[in-house]
Amino acid sequence: MIQRRSVLVAGAALTGSLGGAGLLLRAGSSPARAADLPASGIAQFTQPMPVPQVLKPTFTSGAAAYYEMTMKEADAEILPGRTTRVRTFNGAFPGPVIKAVSGQRVVVRQTNRLDVPTSVHLHGAHVPSSSDGSPMDLIAPGGGTKTYTYPNSQPHANLWFHDHAHHMESETVYRGLAASYLLTDHVEQSLDLPSGAYDVPIALRDARFDDDGQLVYVMGDYAGRTVLMANGKAWPYFTVAARKYRFRLFNTANLRFFTLQLADGSAFQQIGSDGGLLEKPLEVTSVALSPGERADIVVDFSRYPAGTTLVLANTAPQLPGDPADQVGQVLQFRVTGPAADTSRVPATLRHLPALPPATVHRSFVLAMDETGLTGEAFINGRTYDMDRIDTEIEYGATEIWTVTNGNLFTPHNFHLHLVQFRVLERDGKPVTSGPESGLKDTVPLMPGETVKLQATFTGYEGTYVYHCHMFDHADMGMMANFRVSRTRRARRHRPVR
Ligand code: C2O
Ligand code: CU
Ligand code: CU
Numbered sequence: 001m002i003q004r005r006s007v008l009v010a011g012a013a014l015t016g017s018l019g020g021a022g023l024l025l026r027a028g029s030s031p032a033r034a035a036d037l038p039a040s041g042i043a044q045f046t047q048p049m050p051v052p053q054v055l056k057p058t059f060t061s062g063a064a065a066y067y068e069m070t071m072k073e074a075d076a077e078i079l080p081g082r083t084t085r086v087r088t089f090n091g092a093f094p095g096p097v098i099k100a101v102s103g104q105r106v107v108v109r110q111t112n113r114l115d116v117p118t119s120v121h122l123h124g125a126h127v128p129s130s131s132d133g134s135p136m137d138l139i140a141p142g143g144g145t146k147t148y149t150y151p152n153s154q155p156h157a158n159l160w161f162h163d164h165a166h167h168m169e170s171e172t173v174y175r176g177l178a179a180s181y182l183l184t185d186h187v188e189q190s191l192d193l194p195s196g197a198y199d200v201p202i203a204l205r206d207a208r209f210d211d212d213g214q215l216v217y218v219m220g221d222y223a224g225r226t227v228l229m230a231n232g233k234a235w236p237y238f239t240v241a242a243r244k245y246r247f248r249l250f251n252t253a254n255l256r257f258f259t260l261q262l263a264d265g266s267a268f269q270q271i272g273s274d275g276g277l278l279e280k281p282l283e284v285t286s287v288a289l290s291p292g293e294r295a296d297i298v299v300d301f302s303r304y305p306a307g308t309t310l311v312l313a314n315t316a317p318q319l320p321g322d323p324a325d326q327v328g329q330v331l332q333f334r335v336t337g338p339a340a341d342t343s344r345v346p347a348t349l350r351h352l353p354a355l356p357p358a359t360v361h362r363s364f365v366l367a368m369d370e371t372g373l374t375g376e377a378f379i380n381g382r383t384y385d386m387d388r389i390d391t392e393i394e395y396g397a398t399e400i401w402t403v404t405n406g407n408l409f410t411p412h413n414f415h416l417h418l419v420q421f422r423v424l425e426r427d428g429k430p431v432t433s434g435p436e437s438g439l440k441d442t443v444p445l446m447p448g449e450t451v452k453l454q455a456t457f458t459g460y461e462g463t464y465v466y467h468c469h470m471f472d473h474a475d476m477g478m479m480a481n482f483r484v485s486r487t488r489r490a491r492r493h494r495p496v497r
Contacts, residue, residue, distance in 0.1 A: 036216065037209040039226045040323065042234055043080050045309075045332040049236035051200055052180065055096035064105035067098060071120075071139075071177060072113040079227075079234050082213035086176035087114055093232045094203045094252070095161075095179025102185035106150040112139040116172060120146070121164035122181060123292060124274055124420065124441045126154040129462025132417055135166030135479070136386045153459065154420070155350075156188040157276040157439070158201070158248045158294045166386060166479075170254055170471035171217045176232075178203065178252045187350050188277060194246040194298060194343040200238075202230050204289070204330060205253040219375075220472045222255045223319055226326040237309075237332040241339035244300045246271075251289035254471040256316075257411060257444065260330065261286040262299070263311040269345055272296030275420035275439025277349040282435060286315065290413040290444035292469035295435070298345050301335050308335040352439065355422060358454055360399040362391065366414065366445065366468055366478055367406035375476055377468070383477025389463065390480035398456045400424065405445035412473060414451070415442040417464035418484070421455035442469050457484045 057065040069090055075083045076093035089095030100106045112118050117140060121133030130137075131148040139146045159181040163172040180201045193199070206225040208216040218224060227234050251258055262268065262285075270282045274294050287295040304310065310333045318327055368377035376383055382390070393399065401421075403414045420439035423431045427449055431437055443451050467479035 035210050036224075037079075037211045037213060039209075039326045042227060044235035044329070045237040046080050047077075047233045047236045049202070049231050049233055049238040049331055052094055052203075052231060053092060053096045055090070055098050064107055065100070067106065067108045068111070069108055070111045070113055071118055076176070076232060078207070078229060078232060079209065079213055084209070084213050084215060086215070087172055088176050089179050092179075093176050095177070097179065097201060098181045100150070100152050100181060100183045102152050102155060102183060104152060106152060107147060108150070109145060109147045110139060111143060111145045112141055113143060114172075115141050116168055117141055117144075117165050118172060118177065119164045119169075120148060120161055121417075122148070122150055122159055122161045123415075124157055124159040125150055125181075126418060126420070126459055127151065128460045129464055132462075132464055133161075133164045134463065135164055135169070135465060138165055152183055154183070155276050155439075156185040157183050157274065157420070158250065158272065158296060159183055160203075160250050160252065160294070162252070166384070167475055170219065170475040173252070173471055174207070174217050174254055175215055180248070180250055182248070191346060191349065192342065192344050193271070194244045194341075198244065198343065199246040199248070201248040201250065203232070203250045203252045204258055205229050205251070206256045206327070219475065220255070223322070225253075225256065226323055228314065228327060228330050230331045235329065235331060237334050239334045239336055240301050242302045242304060242306065242335050242337060243339045243341035244298055244302070244343050244345075247297050247299065248272075249287065249289060249295045249297065251291050251293050253291050255291060256327075257288065257290050258314050258330070259286050259288045259316040260295075261313050261315050263313045266303075268297055268299040270295055270297050270435055271345060271349060273435055273438040274441045278435070278438040279350055279352055280348060281345050284435070287435065288316070288444070290411070290442065290469065291471070292413065292415050292442040293444070301333065302338065302341070304335045306335060306337045309333065310335070355454055356398045356456060358398045358400045360394075360397055361402070362399060363402045363404070364414075364466075365404045365406040366412045368410060368473060368476060368478060370407055370409060377473045377476035377478035379466075379478055379480045382480070384467075384474075384479040386481070388481060389483045391482040393457045393482055393484045395461055395484050395486045396456070396458050398454065401453045401455070402450060403443075403445065403453065404450040405447055407447050409447055411444065411446050412468045412470060412478070413442055413444045414466065415469040416453075416455065416466045418460065419455040419457060421453045423451055424454050425452040426450075461485050
């Protein structure tokens, strides 16, 4: 597969070059210090993986559900028997789940009791820019509030919300400020996919700890973050019945790419991606997720005898010296006895609308200073300036964006706010099937790779961002503003290169 090949190429680049390693990590990455907690000493598969609580609305009318959330510090047991200070929504790590229905508005009043400003972004959502959680639209620390309105005028999708305060989101998300938001609709509900206790969101990420069990944040510290977590626990286990489960996977890590595979190499089904279900289920043996991406999978455990344990492995290419026993495994499934199962995965999951013709073409190159000396990162040669509009878009326009990773060693990815897009091509090859054929809002870009995307900018006027979703890179400047407006401006025809 195209994606697999490019991952391997990137892996070769990473493992073949020290410069490349320095790159991905950038300045600041430092070898384990004496004060670090050795990840090798953390007991694996001893804690159960929790399923995040579903948040209850404070009030519901027919047209809207109202929620209250408080961002505050809390203590979490990430490592067995130890306590870690984290930044949370409502004290939960990861945050509570909001369940929403297409066509019913969700209104969330956020109160910031942290000691840093925040901006809450609902990733993947089609929302007015006033509720998008833009990098400059901050909620003051120490009790500031903001009310976000999510119209949910889009089909079902696995969304997630996280901090987006410029120059701070990288650390604040790392310290825990992320949660999932599951939007459903009648298309998804008409299917008999595994549901209830058999439908489980799993937020994946990594981290590094000091010997007090506290999170260590160093910008660009890919190599230091070797503790993998699922739903806020380091290397947990999850008990499953011998039947089908639906897992909604979220990569909430700042930098880490995951390639998830059952340790026995056996097949499962991928049924969805960022923007909801695929048209048809795919039979796969792995799913790849760059930071910010989601995958929806169905695993049938009925083939395993009771008592089986099975690791969910991470086979993404690693840096030389990366400890495989740490970054190579995510969690352990423990299969108990059989259970009734009336769920099924149909041959057709949904129909996606035909692509309208595009009228505007643009190109974007993502690159960072690979020497690691300046710590700067760019889109089309410029670092982020919150006061500069980089791309003017006519309301309603359908555009094709060619996005290239201009670096030699460093992977990036590309995330666009406001819209779900379609991937037309990857490295010149048409994408007509496979995991990228559904609706997407984030796509990986291995060094030198190019993707061609198509999006229609409709629904809202206003200013939004696009950026690399490796948060540390966005923080270094790999982010830009686009503005959707009905005013036809001459400069629209001279897009920034
Ligand atoms: Cu999940 Cu602008 O990001
Ligand atoms: Cu987003
Ligand atoms: Cu990047």
